[in-house]
């Protein structure tokens with residue numbers, strides 16, 4: 001769609017002196033046809049805004065043109081001044097949506113008869129309405145002679161080919177104002193055409209695309225017209241300027257045509273930090289020194305902040321002028337990049353995650369809860385996107401509430417400061433970059449083992465406190481549940497005290513250093529761009545790609561550090577490059593070690609082979625076998641290999657693992673049992689602490705030797721928990737989603753002469769029937785899921801299976817497990833049938849010294865059993 005805007009300049013008369021401010025104030029004093037929105041404007045807001053923006057740009061051009069003329073004429077002040085009639089300028093506008101824009105060229109425009117387009121059907125052909133609107137702002141003073149003032153101050157003549165005596169609005173069809181400069185016959189406005197003008201003309205020459213319409217601005221026309229009204233005093237040919245009377249809105253490419261974020265070959269995908277900085281500096285330089293920016297608009301020019309310091313100069317120290325520093329920081333803020341955010345209010349009180357999911361489904365992925373859950377913030381890439389989102393969200397009624405969205409942009413500094421404040425609240429140590437004097441090794445240690453400076457006792461207290469926090473939350477959340485059918489099911493939650501159950505003293509790890517049996521090292525480049533095996537210093541998702549050797553990491557065992565160092569030497573000598581995570585090129589990607597208490601060592605080398613021939617790949621495998629088995633000095637039990645050309649980092653289950661030497665397996669001992677483990681199977685990383693955890697688990701299962709018991713080992717990995725308890729129960733059922741782990745589990749059962757086990761290689765939620773069908777005199781479920789817990793359907797199945805009397809839940813992230821805990825304990829409802837469970841004891845077991853992680857084990861028992869027992873006891877008491 002194309003919209004045409006016509007305008008005709010209108011005269012004003014005033015007889016006093018003309019100042020620069022007066023000229024500049026034309027923009028303010030000239031009545032804008034945009035000041036009132038009619039129906040069409042409301043319905044076509046985008047075009048309305050485009051027209052509005054074009055209008056202001058046009059006005060700006062007029063002012064610039066006049067100023068330039070004045071400047072050039074001031075230098076010729078001594079020349080003759082011609083008399084002129086009083087006149088002034090203003091504009092008259094009419095709009096109409098047009099199907100086809102008339103062809104525009106600077107020359108054709110000036111000679112074309114003026115066309116008029118009503119802003120809306122209702123205002124069609126209503127020149128008087130436009131007139132009235134204009135007249136409302138027009139004052140007699142404003143209508144004084146601009147021409148006379150220009151003549152007086154700058155020695156130019158203004159001629160108006162219309163009735164200059166009238167103070168009324170003249171016909172919109174009248175010709176534009178013509179400024180003449182009698183004493184400069186050779187001067188031509190076009191010869192001093194500023195950058196802006198050229199740019200706008202260039203836009204006019206752009207081929208239009210069929211995509212959505214966006215604004216370009218008016219073509220700007222300067223004519224050296226043969227004017228018939230020659231000055232009496234000079235009788236010379238006059239130089240005239242006329243402004244183009246048409247604003248044309250071109251159709252151009254849509255935002256999606258410009259968006260190349262998915263295009264991997266686009267330059268923006270390949271920017272290194274140094275190149276990005278260079279580009280930013282070039283842009284800053286251009287904006288600062290070359291770009292033509294109107295005085296009033298300078299405050300809106302954005303500069304990339306890193307450059308600003310060198311432009312604005314360093315802060316003065318001590319007795320420096322505080323006010324000036326304030327100005328600098330204000331300037332910095334003004335010029336800083338803006339984070340385009342919208343604030344969404346009237347969200348439902350609960351269900352944050354559901355709301356988040358809902359907004360994700362609408363394409364708003366960067367969704368953050370506000371400091372309170374009365375609103376949320378959505379971040380977008382541009383102001384235009386934000387405006388679009390505001391419009392969309394304001395039309396949504398979600399769960400009966402009409403959502404309210406408003407644009408709430410923030411500077412990057414503000415966002416960083418807010419998150420720093422948030423971090424402080426959460427107890428995280430936030431160090432500003434300039435105050436960070438840590439060595440790279442210390443930074444890495446802080447990242448990998450954040451509690452390494454805290455004594456171990458204190459670490460345990462801290463971890464226990466975190467576990468208790470979740471237990472307290474469990475009790476509170478259950479007690480706060482509404483519409484409870486049978487409150488007696490959750491009596492325990494209404495009891496006095498914050499704790500829901502007995503909490504045992506935390507159990508520490510017998511080994512606190514070098515305990516990790518499994519380490520996954522990244523191969524990349526260190527801070528000096530040397531190939532290195534170690535850990536990423538920072539998060540890759542934050543754009544960090546430097547790799548540091550693991551020597552400073554307390555939890556990495558010496559044998560793993562040695563393997564990493566040996567591999568380091570190997571790749572530095574290799575003719576193949578390390579993998580570059582930015583360019584996505586290179587070969588060496590990841591090194592994984594499994595170093596067990598048995599002395600077994602598994603090494604896995606992952607490479608990118610896209611650039612290698614089959615022969616070269618084969619040769620490198622042979623090199624590796626020779627090196628690790630004969631030259632490395634490491635006693636390697638098995639060497640395995642993975643080719644991974646995809647973009648995800650770290651080990652993957654999407655590519656096969658090839659055994660290069662040994663049989664692909666290693667062994668570990670736990671509580672007197674022997675376990676085989678493969679490269680991809682899960683196995684606890686701290687063997688001595690795991691033994692304590694499993695022994696405690698067996699103790700709490702309290703298997704009654706007089707009863708036939710089934711043990712459900714849900715998320716069983718290589719079968720460790722079930723196998724360590726198998727001899728005391730009738731039957732063990734293990735369910736695990738990694739098939740290789742189940743293969744290991746079956747072998748492990750055989751290795752330990754266990755015959756009463758059945759394994760399923762499946763997700764637990766897909767084997768609900770196995771859970772519900774496992775009937776016996778006593779059924780106990782041990783749940784040892786990953787960090788985010790199990791699917792709610794698994795909890796529902798456990799509740800539905802009346803025969804399950806006890807659940808031992810082992811969680812490595814109690815905060816994430818809370819939803820499972822609540823689902824297990826909430827009273828019966830349509831969604832959660834079956835009697836609930838209640839917590840009876842809990843203990844923190846530390847498997848990960850110097851990190852924030854630990855295991856929380858909670859014993860839950862079926863409420864039904866307890867209630868019946870109590871009733872029986874009561875009856876007995878009454879009878880007695």
Ligand SMILES: C[S@@+](CC[C@H](N)C(=O)[O-])C[C@H]1O[C@@H](n2cnc3c(N)ncnc32)[C@H](O)[C@@H]1O
Nearest residue numbers: 682715716717720736737738763764784785786
């Ligand atoms: C924390 S590990 C515990 C493994 C085992 N209990 C042990 O101690 O060695 C969690 C295990 O759950 C498995 N897992 C994750 N999601 C699962 C699901 N939905 N169904 C079954 N197993 C799952 C993982 O593969 C992993 O082996």
